[in-house]
Amino acid sequence: MCLYVIPSPVFLPSSLRTFFNLAIGPLDIRSRRKREESRQDYRNLRKALCVGYANQLAERKMHHNGYRTLGFQGQVVQVHPSSVLKADDLGKFPDYVVYHELIATPRPYMRNVCSVEMRWVVPVINKLKTLDVYKLSGGTGPVKEETERDVPDLPKKNVEVAGVVDDSESRILAARERFLARKGKK
Numbered sequence: 001m002c003l004y005v006i007p008s009p010v011f012l013p014s015s016l017r018t019f020f021n022l023a024i025g026p027l028d029i030r031s032r033r034k035r036e037e038s039r040q041d042y043r044n045l046r047k048a049l050c051v052g053y054a055n056q057l058a059e060r061k062m063h064h065n066g067y068r069t070l071g072f073q074g075q076v077v078q079v080h081p082s083s084v085l086k087a088d089d090l091g092k093f094p095d096y097v098v099y100h101e102l103i104a105t106p107r108p109y110m111r112n113v114c115s116v117e118m119r120w121v122v123p124v125i126n127k128l129k130t131l132d133v134y135k136l137s138g139g140t141g142p143v144k145e146e147t148e149r150d151v152p153d154l155p156k157k158n159v160e161v162a163g164v165v166d167d168s169e170s171r172i173l174a175a176r177e178r179f180l181a182r183k184g185k186k
Helices: 012-024 028-052 118-129 168-185
Strands: 057-060 067-069 076-079 096-103 109-116
Touching: 028 096, 028 109, 028 118, 057 118, 067 096, 076 096, 096 118
Parallel strands: 076 109
Antiparallel strands: 057 067, 057 096, 067 076, 096 109
16 A cells, blocks of 8 residues: 655645756746836836826825815815725825825815826926917917007097986886785786
């Protein structure tokens, strides 16, 4: 009768690693290279999101985990509880994030959040500050309404329209008579 010794499942992974190390060499070098390539791919993706979603950047507020959006009208928002973004050991979120959407509840939230690095955000913000929206849209700029102060000195004339009398007192009396007439019909 032959007895087979089956190793305990707790020791199985380390014994398999030892076996593979002896048989074909250490796997850590290959897997480390793949992890580094994968990590670099994620960094490139996050950088592309930072540039592509420049209008949806948010900066963490100084003393708590709230964020202020960096768009046209900045507002204070929180990271949605269902987000995969996790706080660090000190309980703080990253300094800058890109969000996909804002959810309007009594407390505004950002959903689908991705952390970005400050060195990617600074050039984007500088570019947005110098951006001329009217030039991009093909317009000539904001339309200025001319007021009487902007018009050169012209002679001012008081022109009265014939037949129209601005008598507010007579209009008030007429409105009062109509009101009393309606009240008397009831």
